[in-house]
Amino acid sequence: MRLARMTDYAVVVLCQMARAPGRAVFTAPALAEVTGLPLPSVSKLLKKLAHKEVVTAQRGASGGYSLARPAEQITAREIIVALEGPLVLAACVEENEESCSFERSCPIRGHWDPVNGAIHDALGKVTLAEMAEPRPVKLPAWAVVPEASEIGMAK
Numbered sequence: 001m002r003l004a005r006m007t008d009y010a011v012v013v014l015c016q017m018a019r020a021p022g023r024a025v026f027t028a029p030a031l032a033e034v035t036g037l038p039l040p041s042v043s044k045l046l047k048k049l050a051h052k053e054v055v056t057a058q059r060g061a062s063g064g065y066s067l068a069r070p071a072e073q074i075t076a077r078e079i080i081v082a083l084e085g086p087l088v089l090a091a092c093v094e095e096n097e098e099s100c101s102f103e104r105s106c107p108i109r110g111h112w113d114p115v116n117g118a119i120h121d122a123l124g125k126v127t128l129a130e131m132a133e134p135r136p137v138k139l140p141a142w143a144v145v146p147e148a149s150e151i152g153m154a155k
Contacts, residue, residue, distance in 0.1 A: 007083045009037050010045045011131060014054070014079060018071035018132035025064035045083075052082035071132060077123035087123070089116050 012035050017026055028046055032039040046065045050057040054074060055065045067074065081087060089112050 003080065004084060006041065006045060007080055009035075009041055010049060010079060010083055011076075012037065013042055013045055014049070014067070014071075014074070014128055015132040017055070017065075017067055018128050024066050025058060025062065026066065027064040030064075049079075049082060054079060054082050067128075071129035072127050074128040075124050076126040076128075076131065077120060079128070080123060087116070087120060089119070 013031050016031060016035055020026075028043040029039055031037075031046070032042040035042070046055060046057070049055045050065065053068050056068045057063070057065055077087070
């Protein structure tokens with residue numbers, strides 16, 4: 001399972017919004033500048049996220065976008081579904097009829113349901129607030145400079 005680039009961009013934009021809770025409204029150009037993402041992509045994402053009620057759009061001179069709810073109430077699953085549609089690992093997990101020509105005779109029919117449910121549950125437990133938390137960067141061992149005392153040098 002791999003997320004589309006635009007979904008990844010959406011998480012970057014939403015995390016930026018979540019990291020500034022005191023700032024109520026963000027413009028697409030400001031978000032594009034601070035994230036380094038292309039403005040057309042940010043604008044497109046914000047419109048789609050507003051349509052799916054992840055963010056709210058405010059028109060006017062002081063308009064822009066804000067999170068529709070606190071970041072603690074927006075889940076990774078909600079973001080992914082808003083941009084990519086329903087999360088399914090195999091066509092037979094979808095709720096539509098005749099999603100696979102082998103569905104009636106498939107020996108693993110129905111066995112993807114628990115896996116799909118586990119993924120839904122896991123993504124539903126991760127909030128935007130958690131994703132927005134800064135994480136320490138782990139450097140490879142070769143990039144870490146030892147302390148002076150560790151190499152026998154005086155400080």
